[in-house]
Amino acid sequence: MTSFSRKELPIYSLLSLGQRGVGKTVFLAGSYASLKTPHSKNESSSFWIECLEQKDQTSLEAILGYIAQHGNYPPPTMKITDFDFIVKQKTRLGAVKPVCQFRWWDIPGEYTTFDNPDFQQMVLESHSCCVFINAFRLLHDPSYREEFQGIIKQVFAIASLVNPAEIQYSFALIFTQCDRLDGGPILRLQIEQYLQPLNKVLESVQAHYKQFYSGIPIVSEQGMAQLQPNNTSEVFLWLVTELVESKANKSLEQALKPDIKTPQRLSSSANRSIVTVIAASLGLLALTTGLLFAFGVLTPAEQQSQVSDPDIKRYVEALNKNPDDFDTLVALGNRYLQLGELQQATTILEKIVQQKPQELNWKFNLAQLYELTENNPKAEGIYDKIIAQDQKNFKALVNKALLRREAGDHQTAQQLFKQAEKVAPSEDLKQKVQDISINRQ
Known part of the structure; x- marks a missing residue:
């Protein structure tokens, strides 16, 4: 037990962007499966996450249960759902230290448009953004590459509002279905080629971002199907670390208030909300x-x-x-x-x-x-x-x-x-x- 009050912990909201079927829900479930027990890259400390609400844990366990029962990925998300987590750390001396809380918005792809007021509010309340890109389709499906242009515009629209002097707002570019690709470094070079327009727009506004290659295949162990997440937990650990170390406490909305000047970005009307x-x-x-x-x-x-x-x-x-x-x-x-x-x-x-x-x-x-x-x-x-x-x-x-x-x-x-x-x-x-x-x- 710890005497640290939850009310004293910083709370961050993580936005997710990506078309329906890109794998956002599976990614969340895989990350939860990886991080619900202590996770460590070194001997000095370990991290894990816990659901703050029983309903959230029940929903995530239901997704994992569906996979175990059917041996298939769950059907696409049909509604906007939020999950609240607390990040904990076990220090080198064995003490348990709460680090922060974060909210993950699981959003169906068709809702992630700027004419959706619910999505608009999520954007405003966010502290960082996960951008999901289907690596397999990016390489093999020309129609998906056309859809990808919409993601580029969305990311640019958000990134161009971020003033690095005011807030630490990070973009995690997450390539899903990498387990379906076979080709190693060559395929990554091809992915990088298609990613250049997105990288350029992020760099044009000095956005802070990092790329992650993930694969979450379903494997059978002892006759039971389960997810085998690869490179999923690293995304949450990176985002949380960036936010905590920067002591970021402003959402995008707070940074955009009219009394905050953002030279060379936007000059909003002081009288217009x-x-x-x-x-x-x-x-x-x-x-x-x-x-x-x-x-x-x-x-x-x-x-x-x-x-x-x-x-x-x-x-x-x-x-x-x-x-x-x-x-x-x-x-x-x-x-x-x-x-x-x-x-x-x-x-x-x-x-x-x-x-x-x-x-x-x-x-x-x-x-x-x-x-x-x-x-x-x-x-x-x-x-x-x-x-x-x-x-x-x-x-x-x-x-x-x-x-x-x-x-x-x-x-x-x-x-x-x-x-x-x-x-x-x-x-x-x-x-x-x-x-x-x-x-x-």
Whole structure:
């Protein structure tokens, strides 16, 4: 027994990203099986985890029991489930020391989208992220490689909000089904080749990350099927160690509060609640992806703010010769965004909108940039132009309504919310608009 109170322990939330069937639930069960008894890489200390709630232990044991009974992996997760654990350590002197608590969100793949308010809140509450990638499909399935682009955008959207000076937010890149691969180092080189775009976007925002190769085959021992986890416990131990050693105590939401300055990242409106923005399904997380990928190419470079950037010099010289060169304007705008120079990017996007007045996507991105640079009146003006061109533009109606409500014009805001609800492309979005219109945070 220890006199250390659970209330005094740091509590961390671990987010999980990955498509349905990538193996998140099996990974959790395998990690639990590996870590429910003391785990040690050296003689000085050992670590293990315990469930804080009986229901969590029952659920995990049920998964292991299903495998033992059927000799197959369990069916896919159908609902969002959270598991709460406490990490304990046995020291060299034999004392048991509680280290921290952590919450693991087991999320079905179809729910891990930024238009899901539950997922948005999980992102905000998270302290680190596990990104699951099916290594077998990555090598053998071209359609999966297309799906992987969505994961890259999600990771970039989250990573670009993290200010390393404010929080220690780590990304564990977990390759699953490695036990199905046979080829050793050569196959890892092939995996690394497909992983380069993800590595580049993480490095472009100075994200802290590490790769893990895991395999959790089902084996039979003494006539009973069971998981044989390989390289699963290391993920939790690494994440927990990184968080504890850094004394991290801020979630992503806490680091994004308006009173915390994040130069060269985002400049959010001091009057606009981040939670409300994200709850709108059109907020900072989705917005970051939209802004940084809207210019049509995914080529983030090392973030820097030097005025002497060679790419910018080259684009400016080209525009001096031909001010209406659309492709160069797009490239320059993209480069400014990569450097976090939002004011300059706004000026370029204004020129792009002048050249392409009928293309609503450019106008919408300009409105979002105005919001990021705290110019709400101009943002509203752009949303008005979009709605004049397309009275059923769902995103413009919602964003305009949010700005009107923020300005205290609740009557106009409610009218716009009603219009957005009528034109919402799905019943799920209709319900979300209703929820947002009621929520007056």
